[in-house]
Amino acid sequence: MTTSGNTQQRADAGAALTPLIEALREIVGPAGLLLEDDVRARPAGVASRQGIQARVLVRPASTAEVSAVLAVCHAAGVPVIPQGGLTGLVHGADAQAHEVILSLERMQRIEPVDTTQRVLIAEAGVILAQAQDAAAAAGLLLPVDLGARGSATLGGMVATNAGGNRVIRYGMMRENLRGLEVVLADGTVLDSMNELVKNNSGYDLKHLFIGSEGTLGIVTRVVLRLSEPPAGRRMALVAMPDFAAVCTLLRQLDHAMDGRLSAFEVMWQDFYHVVTTPPALARPPLPQDHPFYVLVEASVDDDSQGDRFDDALGAALEAGVVVDATLAKNERECAALWGLRDDVAQLRRFGPLVAYDISLRLADSGHYVETVRAEIAQRWSGARLWAFGHLGDGNVHLAVHVPDLDPQRRVELDTLVYSPLQALHGSVSAEHGIGIEKKPWLGVSRTPAEVNVMRLLKQALDPKGVLNPGRVFDGVAGTP
């Protein structure tokens, strides 16, 4: 689009939004409405390429206000883009000039933790770390955890069905959500705040909204299941001779720990090298010449469980499944091991990166990564690929640098990464969602019949297409 085209688009958007602004101010009051430069001055989020384009940002302070905001936007046919902590990585919350941003940042109340029912009830704008702290203060564990815990909101995490570090033991957001309250496109409030473990009375509607990326409704409140916290944890970093050994160790450790394995994070050699070499702060706890490294963690309640972890690793060493290992002796060493695994930012020193978040059957993962790596190296000199991920969940993250990556090369790169997944029945998105970024690739992981049912649901719940239009898929009324 040319500069004059942009100016025209802004002018058109202005004309459509102007009559709405007074109605929104009436609902949320002056503190709840930001306009023009006050909107564009805000941080655009970790993955945003374009900065904030929107002119209007509304910050309701209650479910009733969210409902009223949606009702007026729906009547006016103006698209609404929900925003949480803006840590999403697929541009799902990037808003255009003609769209209204609805931020949940003034909805951050946490109810007193119910230690009998073991649930936490909170508004959707609550930051994950705050919810974790509230659960811990009540002697319980909110087990969902991820690197963006200081910014990601509970609503955004439901909308993306976030996973993270302990999925192997506790599951993703879906497994930890008992109920929710959601506001539909026309302002209808759907109260589905179930606290029960068992409730098979009809359809469990919360599942429609988990992972729907804000396209079917705006999550306003959640009921989260809490768990008993383990007394402690045992952690080790181990070096592996090949990918078959990685698969063997996962099975052996999970078996030995009776399902108490809480993390199984794999780093391919070149990733480990980068995060343990200056300017990275971590020094290599193990030599850097092994093909694979795995960070393993298990929850333990007593010494005998700790011994079982150590014994299982000892047996793996003796059998040659593991070729070297270091055990974390205390919490400080545990944090240091997680620190090197989480130091993904080190990869940026090699230039701009494209990040992929894919899912595969475990047995296919090793061969897939090597094939993609070889094809990228063959096609572009100077290109690099680093692989790591929550391998216990079959989740591989690829970070790729291709010099002078223009739009044409980007399409070629995406094709190279995504198209083999179809034959392997893998997924183009393990955790981050589809948003705008992965829309062209949805068909790799979902059949035409599945996408049609998604469209039918969208049509049924949001026939005017005003909620996060153009995210996940196109082709419903109101989407570009």
Ligand SMILES: Cc1cc2nc3c(=O)[nH]c(=O)nc-3n(C[C@H](O)[C@H](O)[C@H](O)COP(=O)(O)OP(=O)(O)OC[C@H]3O[C@@H](n4cnc5c(N)ncnc54)[C@H](O)[C@@H]3O)c2cc1C
């Ligand atoms: C350092 C880092 C580490 C990360 N690690 C992980 C990880 O391990 N696992 C993982 O799964 N993700 C991870 N992510 C991605 C990100 O944290 C998650 O996608 C998170 O769930 C997004 O929450 P948010 O509040 O920031 O949502 P946003 O980024 O604001 O929004 C994400 C999407 O949800 C929609 N949305 C937001 N709030 C609502 C709501 N209340 N109702 C309806 N729709 C809404 C938005 O429109 C958008 O489509 C990571 C991100 C970073 C930056």
